[in-house]
Amino acid sequence: MNKPKAPIDHNNTVITIKGLRKSFEDYHVLRGIDLDLYQGENLVVLGRSGTGKSVLIKIISGLLTADHGSINVLGQDINHITDRELQELRIRIGFSFQNSALYDSMTVRKNLEFPLVRNRKGISKKEIDEKVDEVLDAVGLIKTINQMPSELSGGQRKRIGIARTLILNPEIMLYDEPTAGLDPITCIEINELINEVQEKYKTSSIIITHDLTCAKQTGDRIAMLLDGQFQRQGTFDEVFDTNDERVKPFFDYNFIK
């Protein structure tokens, strides 16, 4: 499947990271990350499990704090930001969790309404219903509106998780392992959905994955995270056109070779 061409504005960065370091006790996960995400771009961060990919986007969304380095998101320095500013910034960032993180005590409708009601003061019931219908339609799951998360399949949960982030019209989307644990057909559907979201909502995205099919289908640019740093960056073909023994096995063991 060819990736739809959404315009990328290389003069406009939405995320700029310089010298980012993060350790957990004596385990140094990120060891000097430099990164620019451009407006309208889908950036895929590839790497093995435990290399700090999820840590990176959790720092970007303010869930974790960096030990060192500057992180500028939509013009705001995450390290020097008040709680209120962070809360406002987070509304502009969508975060799709690896396990979807749907609120399991609420129906799909309530899951979608939850962030909307709390962030759009004075919004009418009609507007809420319209918005919920719109995002459910965008992910193709309008029929699940009154179901509980436990009644949904893995792929449906991922889609609802994405719909929940879209309801606030985010400018940046952060996807944490969007295809993890899904069958190949559903993986392709999720990859297509990621591209559709980029086109329709004009988002810039960071997609964390170790699934090369996902990387190839969704990524405008690939960044390979090795030893706590981005060792290779470029298009899919550029990144894997190498004899680097740390990169080659990643490609060789994947079915798309």
Place this chain on the structure above:
Amino acid sequence: MDTANSTTLQTEKKAKKPGWLSKFLVSLYNINKFIIRFFKEAFVPPFEFKEIVRQCYETGVRSFTLISLTGFIVGLIFTKQSRPSLGQFGATSWLPSLVSIAIMRALAPLVTALIAAGKVGSSIGAELGSMRVTEQIDAMEVSGTKPFKFLVCTRVLATTLTIPILATYTGLVAMLGGYINVAVNEGTSFNTFVQEFFDPLTFTDFVSSLIKSIVFGFTIGIVGAYQGYFSTKGTEGVGKAANGAVVTAMFLIFIEEITIVQITSWFR
């Protein structure tokens, strides 16, 4: 790895593992921070009224049957066990007074709190712990909402409001248990029993019981919420959170009971 990185890594000192004392002090600091955060967020709009009412209902319903049964049995057994001792002095007519003082001053709030710690505290710990390990709390945070207010403040307020009501109910059910025993053995009428039951109680007794119940309710809520909210290590962590919520809350309830009784005795 390049030279610059190697040099940096060599200079990064290994973090020293903290001992039990520093762990304890850090926990104490974190709990205090958690409580202060509760007071900062709970009474500032917007309020989650619907969720508070839902949590009050959950707290009440979860404990209602067990509290009814326990309260009744406590009243019945306490009266039965006290009879022989009072009988030796020919003072069985004092049974209603004795039962009322024991139940209203101590047993009703304490028994209610211990049951609620087991039923409600563990449930709050497990529920929030599960939400933490499945990243539901993180999901609330990144969507610009305030999970602390929605999850913690509502539950703590619910237990703080509901436990005094449940304790009052326990007291009344225990009174009923005591009455049945007295009525069967002494043939005392209900009106006489009620009059003798409430006669020895003072305003201080009611106030101290109310304060105790409020403090116990707050403790159950805050401990359960703290254990669950900072739960780690997957499903194992959820179990630990639920267990920790019960054990810690019960331990604190006993300490608070002793402290409040001591303080109240100065006012008598």
